[in-house]
Amino acid sequence: MTASIRQQAARVLLGNWTGHSTVPSHSLYPHQWSWDSAFIAIGLRHLSPRRAQVELESLLGSQWADGRIPHISFSPAVARDAYFPGPDFWQAVTQGGVETSGIIQPPVHALAAWLTHLADSDESVRRNFLARVYPKLVAWHAYLRDRRDLGGRGLVAIVHPWESGMDNSPAWDAALARVEPAPLESFTRRDTDHASDSDRPTDLDYGRYVQLAATYRDHGYDDGRTPFAFALEDPCFNALLIASEHALAEIASALSLDPVPHLKAAAALTSSLSTLFADGIFEARDLESERLVAAGTISGLVPLIVPGLVEAEELLATACGPRFRFGEVRMVPSYDLTGPAFEPGRYWRGPSWFNTAWLIHRGLVGLGRTDLAATLRTDVLELAATTGFAEYVDPHTGEPRGARDFSWTAALALDLEQ
Ligand code: 2M8
DSSP, X not given: OHHHHHHHHHHHHHHHBXXXXXXXXXXXXXXXXXXXXXXXXXXXXXTOHHHHHHHHHHHHTTOOTTSOOOSEEOOTTSOTTSSSSOHHHHOXXXXXXXXXXXXXXXXXHHHHHHHHHHHTHHHHHHTTHHHHHHHHHHHHHHHHHHHSOTTSSSOOEESSHHHHTOTTOGGGHHHHTTSOOOOGGGOOOOGGGTSOGGGSOOHHHHHHHHHHHHHHHHTTTOTTTOOOSOOEXXXXXXXXXHHHHHHHHHHHHHTTSOOHHHHHHHHHHHHHHGXXXXXXXXXXXXXXXXXXXXXOBGGGTGGGGSTTOTTHHHHHHHHHSTTTOTTTSSSOBSBOTTSTTOOTTSTTSSOEEHHHHHHHHHHHHHTTOHHHHHXXXXXXXXXXXXXXXXXXXXXTTOOEESOSSOHHHHHHHHHHHO
């Protein structure tokens, strides 16, 4: 059983490898995605630590001069209209000539870099891996802290739902409702060619996503100049930045550099994150109203990964209570099971995802809750194998949804199987 999960996951990852990076899915997502690559590297390190490092370094090859890591690095080998919005929509080319999107995704990269280093530290040192990626990761975090603290509270703001990685989360509904959607006839979706309409965001969502991205693009992706209609402080995004600052501290120490600035940054972010805690969970803050959005989503549980989190016990009680029913439903649902917007099959509005399960598993291990961690691990491994490495699953039935042979599902199952 165990050997077979490893073999099947390896088959998926080898099949999705393009020579220097891994596509999330050949059909739905045929390019390189930012946080996918970080999760993929975390699994790939068990097959080939070198390949895992190449994955991350190839992503860092698309980093912008201002430090941002774009959420998509487009492959010139793929048809320009295979994915929407593609390179012709974003119109962004790095100094090195890589076509990219202009928005970002959650910063899991430093954590992934540290974990891939640990997989074979001798080989990693021989490759000078940490020394090469460290300045790039520092620049990435500096971009986030300096350019994206739009609320002035020491928290990073996202300016597009795609930046959260949880595109159609109910937490974005009220803010998105303020956005005039781009007309439907002005663009052609490609996602619904490959996945069922009922598993994906609606056309209205897409019209708004397109409008927000076009406004950012038309202002040169300039964070100081763009009139952002959508700007929120997302708990998951900020929690991952904290985890990655801790990883940067480890990397700095390994390079005989000073880890203290990273530890200080992590401590300051952790204290700011507390301002998002309400009703037993972390909630996003909408910078238009300056209010927390009263929607319980998986993003609000991801801070379990933050070392020394003072709210950890309350958060665990929420995870195990009626809103997320930890241990009773499959993995951890992406949205409050009792919430008014809950839909068991629609993307980030209810289904359970493997990357968030992995993050919560890591948090539980860090908290010493090995009992809960073991339950989650068993569920992840079983679902990964029985769903053909689905993108996400119905939390009540475990039925697969979205893409199959999905890379981060295979990678993270491989990691937990070790
Ligand atoms: C999904 O997002 C993309 C846009 O970035 C899409 O729907 O086309 C999300 O699940 C996101 O978290 C993920 O990184 C991406 C690729 O797997 O797909």
